[in-house]
Amino acid sequence: MAVQRNRVKLSKNQRLDAYLAEEYPQFSRSFLKNLIEQEHILLNGGRAKAGAKVKEGDEIVLEIPEAEEISAEPQDIPLEIVYQDGDIAVINKPQGMVTHPAPGNYSGTLVNALMYHIGDLSGINGELRPGIVHRLDKDTSGLLVIAKNDAAHKSLSEQIAEKKAKRIYLALVYGNIKADDGVIDTLIGRDPRDRKRMTVLRTGGRTAVTHYKVLERYGEYTLVECALETGRTHQIRVHMKHIGHPVVGDPVYSRQKDGFGLKGQLLHAARLELTHPGTGERMAFEAPLPEYFTAVLGKLKKI
Structure with missing residues (x-):
């Protein structure tokens, strides 16, 4: 126990x-x-x-109590492996893929795909989350680092906790953000009116810090780069809503109709920087915006 x-x-x-x-x-x-x-x-x-x-x-x-977990099964699901060696793998997760199995959803996840394509994964997080050091929301695309052994898992977890690993996201948000850059520093916790959502709280909750920078303005939309200082659940989505600029296509934190026929929020983990747990080498990985994201930007540029 x-x-x-x-x-x-x-x-x-x-x-x-x-x-x-x-x-x-x-x-x-x-x-x-x-x-x-x-x-x-x-x-x-x-x-x-x-x-x-x-x-x-x-x-x-x-x-x-020790959980009696249901083992995740390997599944032949297409997977974009950006990089891998004996210690780590870096994956470009597509929108719509759940990171790890959970009650009621034990198949079709990133973990199922990892077990088929990679096999050797750290066991620190148990049978349902092998190799998973951090996660992305189902409808957020982009880069995830996977640990292939427990020593690598420990090192990567510490880097994230100590803010030595950098995670950079790109997001298209509603409205024209006036400031060219800024820092959002709040407390985030469960929404007392809807426990499935997170929200900014005046008291309680956990400290959440997001640094944002405007990359381009498209009239009623803004493309921003967001760097996470902390990694709270739904952090960027909650923070952008908090400043009045929710992420386009977000089914939970935005009430606006996107008008683009999207299947989820336009939020992409575009860059990941970390220190290799085995060699000590500083490494950086990038994943281009997915096609549906660039298609929306193309339409906005024409407008």
Whole structure:
């Protein structure tokens, strides 16, 4: 059984279940609820209830039972491998592909494809997420680095956590952004009105920092480059909505009709920089914009 300890940092009291949902976005709300009901969560040394209030300085201990995971199966799914050696692989993930299996979706994912085309993957993240160091949303395209052994996985994870790896995205957003560049620095957590969405919060949540730079303006649209300083769930999509310029085609964070017949947001992980975990060499990879993205830009240029 894995144990995770958390020392609460809050400006005001908050329900335990709400706090946990914000602090542990990798776990579903139902999973956390089950942990509470099965008495696997301790609050200041005692068994906790979902409605218990937590405050500054409280200690929360999560006892996470070993999961009986369903093994992902290899599938012959086309995969663009940008680079690979004995330690890492860099993949250009297409829009519409889920990164790893999850309940109700155990096939057709990047992991299924990786197991067929590569096979040797790190085991740190378990049977359902072998090799996965970081992820991209289903409808976000672009570069992902994959670890082929546990030492590489540890090194890459540390680089991301310590902000030594750089991830650069391109996004087309609604509206004309007035500033040529800027920094969005907020707290991001689960939307209390819709737990499937993330949102900017005044208190609680986790620090999220996005640096953006305008590349081109197309009247009612702007092409921006976004560099992640942190890697929160849906970070760029939430931040661009927060400043009034949601990503074009975003089905969750934009209410505007894109008019281009898109199947998801125009957000692409275009550049990835990292230090090779085996050689120590600094490496940079780039992936061109997908065809559907460039087609939209072409239409806007004509207008």
